[in-house]
Every structure is written in C-alpha cells, then in structure tokens.
Amino acid sequence: GAGVSQSPSNKVTEKGKDVELRCDPISGHTALYWYRQSLGQGLEFLIYFQGNSAPDKSGLPSDRFSAERTGGSVSTLTIQRTQQEDSAVYLCASSTKGRWSNEKLFFGSGTQLSVL
Amino acid sequence: KQEVTQIPAALSVPEGENLVLNCSFTDSAIYNLQWFRQDPGKGLTSLLLIQSSQREQTSGRLNASLDKSSGRSTLYIAASQPGDSATYLCAVSLYSGGYQKVTFGTGTKLQVIP
Numbered sequence: 749g750a751g752v753s754q755s756p757s758n759k760v761t762e763k764g765k766d767v768e769l770r771c772d773p774i775s776g777h778t779a780l781y782w783y784r785q786s787l788g789q790g791l792e793f794l795i796y797f798q799g800n801s802a803p804d805k806s807g808l809p810s811d812r813f814s815a816e817r818t819g820g821s822v823s824t825l826t827i828q829r830t831q832q833e834d835s836a837v838y839l840c841a842s843s844t845k846g847r848w849s850n851e852k853l854f855f856g857s858g859t860q861l862s863v864l
Numbered sequence: 865k866q867e868v869t870q871i872p873a874a875l876s877v878p879e880g881e882n883l884v885l886n887c888s889f890t891d892s893a894i895y896n897l898q899w900f901r902q903d904p905g906k907g908l909t910s911l912l913l914i915q916s917s918q919r920e921q922t923s924g925r926l927n928a929s930l931d932k933s934s935g936r937s938t939l940y941i942a943a944s945q946p947g948d949s950a951t952y953l954c955a956v957s958l959y960s961g962g963y964q965k966v967t968f969g970t971g972t973k974l975q976v977i978p
Binding site: 803 | 895896898900905906907908909910913953955957961962963964965966967968969970971
C-alpha cells in the first residue's frame with residue numbers, strides 16, 4: 749500500500765477481554781516495529797520483526813502481549829486479558845532493510861486502545 | 865542503554881520567529897537520527913533523517929544538524945507558521961544484532977501563535 753495502515757483506529761474494550769490490533773506495512777518493507785505511546789509519555793518499543801521472525805521481543809511488557817507477522821507483511825498485536833494500564837496508542841512502523849538503506853521509519857496513524 | 869532527552873518540553877512562539885529544538889543522546893555510536901512531527905491523535909510523520917556520517921540535512925524551512933561527539937542534534941525551523949504547531953520527536957538509532965534499535969525522546973510540544 750501507499751502507507752502504513754493500522755486498524756482499528758479506535759478500540760474500546762472491557763477489562764479482561766482480548767484485543768487484536770492490525771498493522772499493514774508499506775509493500776516491500778521487511779522490517780516492522782510496534783510501539784506504545786501512553787498519555788503524556790514517549791514512545792515505548794514493544795517488538796521488532798524482520799520478515800516473519802521477531803529477533804527482538806524485549807519490549808513486550810508481559811506475557812499477555814504477543815505478536816505475529818505472516819507472509820512478511822501484515823502483523824497482529826494481541827493483548828490478552830486487557831488491563832486498564834494497557835490503554836494507550838499503539839503505533840506500527842515499517843522500513844526497508846538493506847545494506848545501503850537509510851532505514852527511515854514510516855509510521856501508521858495508530859490504534860487508540862481504551863480499556864474500561 | 866541509549867537515553868534521549870529533548871529540551872524544552874514545550875515552546876510557544878509568535879508566528880514568523882525562527883526557533884531551535886534540541887535533542888541530546890547518551891550513546892554516540894549511532895546509526896542514524898530522525899526528526900518526526902506528531903499532530904494530536906495522529907501517527908508520526910518523518911521530517912528529516914541524518915545518517916551517522918552526515919552533519920546536517922535540510923528540507924524547506926527545516927534544518928537538522930548532528931554532532932555525534934557531543935551527543936546532540938538540533939532542529940531549526942525558519943519563519944515559523946501556525947501550521948508548524950505539533951509535537952516534535954527526536955529518534956536515535958543504534959545498529960545492534962543486525963537491525964536498528966530506535967529510542968525516542970519525549971518530544972517538544974510547539975505552539976506557533978498567529
């Protein structure tokens with residue numbers, strides 16, 4: 749696609765429910781990142797994908813959080829048994845990866861998650 | 865661990881003024897540095913990317929400089945306009961384990977008053 753697409757743009761859920769957030773990166777971008785931005789806070793790294801594998805999951809805050817990527821394209825971030833502290837904007841970014849690439853990050857518009 | 869600091873946290877200026885936003889980082893072995901703009905309720909828009917081997921980049925009224933040895937970058941905005949009002953984020957990349965690990969500053973919220 750022309751840009752990074754995230755869906756849904758807004759999600760309201762009840763505490764304890766599971767949610768899935770989707771990211772569709774720019775076509776041909778092999779690197780994909782998930783970040784979380786809580787109100788008034790900076791961006792917090794969650795996970796990095798290169799192709800379908802995730803060499804860095806160090807930012808996932810708990811085992812309730814998981815992510816996968818299929819076909820080297822679409823990625824899904826799943827939060828199980830949501831808690832109120834999970835409320836945040838979840839941002840996805842993609843970039844090319846190549847020896848001479850400047851690896852500029854391109855971001856989606858984010859998913860605003862609200863856990864009631 | 866890379867730490868990125870942006871000063872000031874907020875800035876309000878009258879339209880037409882030139883201004884400078886500051887970014888400092890603790891690990892100078894960077895891969896690149898990006899400046900982003902974030903509008904309320906939106907994602908991040910890349911403004912400028914400076915490779916570690918470069919000293920500055922320019923795009924229109926924006927100029928970003930990089931001094932790796934001192935761990936600093938500045939974003940200069942000339943002749944500011946109300947449409948420049950947004951939060952500006954600095955992001956520093958380290959290359960480790962075959963990929964870039966990006967650390968963001970907490971941003972400078974800019975308001976340009978007409």
